[in-house]
Amino acid sequence: MKPLLATALLGLTLLSSSGLLAKETAPPATPTLKMATTTSTENSGLLQDILPKFEADTGYKVQVIAVGSGKALKMGEDGDVDVVLSHAPAAEKEFIAKGFGDKRYPVMYNDFILLGSAADPASIKGSTNAPEALGKIASKAATFISRGDDSGTHKKELKLWESAQLKPAGAWYREAGDGMEKVIQMAGELDAYTLADRGTWLSVAGKSPLKILYEGDKELFNPYGIMAVSQTRYPDINHAGAQALIDWITSPTGQQAIGDFKINGTMLFTPDADKSPAAAEEKTPEPAPTTAQ
């Protein structure tokens, strides 16, 4: 049964690659490159802005699959994509340590912010740090929407609760299991608090009734890294393409493109590739990245 099924599938592939679906299924070592990334880079419009420049420079064609950071890394682990761009430093470190990727290159950063309704029922405005702000939300049992999707933002949120020495639970704490935009929408509808990355927030701020109520804690630093999936583990992966993308995005040209990407005059991501990932990881994150110009 299995060989038969495999033959049928192969036939189907041939059929679709020969005719109706001509731009189909690039075999490895071709221009097609698959990148798993977080929703924030895709939905903020950054990738649509910078990737065409990379494609024009190198002739590669990048296919972007936007999911939460956790899932993006999982796709890399399974060898289903060639390169991963994510923002979950701890999980990324583990990804490299387990040999799924060779090296993590820092690309850029932005920061997380706490959003809520202008009324600010838990009075988190003016908190001295992020865990304190979360503590106020919990003690007031003010509605808080969590991403709940194992994304980089979700991991960061859980870490902040940990810093606040709290275990969020109860009717006020809602896990949406959805992307950032959707969660911001939900929080807007429910007058709830939520943790968001600044990039996504800036791209939807015009449509949301929410306000930034807390920002600036260095714990809210949000670094993005890019990793090629290991060729040792998956020999037929498009490793050359992945490396080309990494080289480009960490080059002055790529970094410039990231810095040039603005919404309403505000830079969404601050480029920070300095070609020495080890140094970058040790580097203390700057508080309150200069996103507003």
Added chain:
Amino acid sequence: MAGLLEATTEALALLVSGDEALWEIVRISFEVSLLALLIAVPPALLLAFVLAYGQFTGRRLVIALFSTLLSVPTVVIGLTLYLLLSRQGPLGEFRLLFTQTAMVLGQIVLAFPMLVAIGHSALQAADRRAWETARTLGASPLRALLTVTYEVRFGLLAAVLASFGRIISEVGASMMLGGNILHYTRNIPTAIALETSKGEFAQGIALGIVLLVLAFTLNILLHHFQGKGYIGS
């Protein structure tokens, strides 16, 4: 309410202005779903025929099985195929995950039971004597099959159109297997899901209108053909 009106107006403007991104998504949807249907229809209808006219043990079980498959959620089919096609899966060597081929496969699996189930009941409704008469008159089994098929062509057409309606509008399997890649595997339903999550309701509604118009057209066509059929007979 104002939001809905505004988004709908914007949506109509997008459609009329021939927004390239929008129509590309529509094109991908049709390419994938039509190809899936093209591949699924012949074997499915043949199976439906065998189930309606053949006599073998387990026939009822197979019919029940296909009727059951109709109610399997599309995400479950998506997940099953995802695990099969992922490079960790048994068919991983073909590297099909996140391609249009994977979407086509998913939609074939979705369309197949529907074609078999509805096709089977259409064929059952045909007068069995048509088959027997044709055979007695010396027609080959193939010729007799065509005769019966012609008798119930509207029922079969309904099966095909209903299946097309199912696969072009389903989001779960397409999202998992295609990955919602721009210019490549982003079809109407996955684009609606994405645009909605981004709060870009206008584009979501515009694509929704395309699907509605499509469903309406298919139904009109079906009724048109059926009407003619009855007048002619």
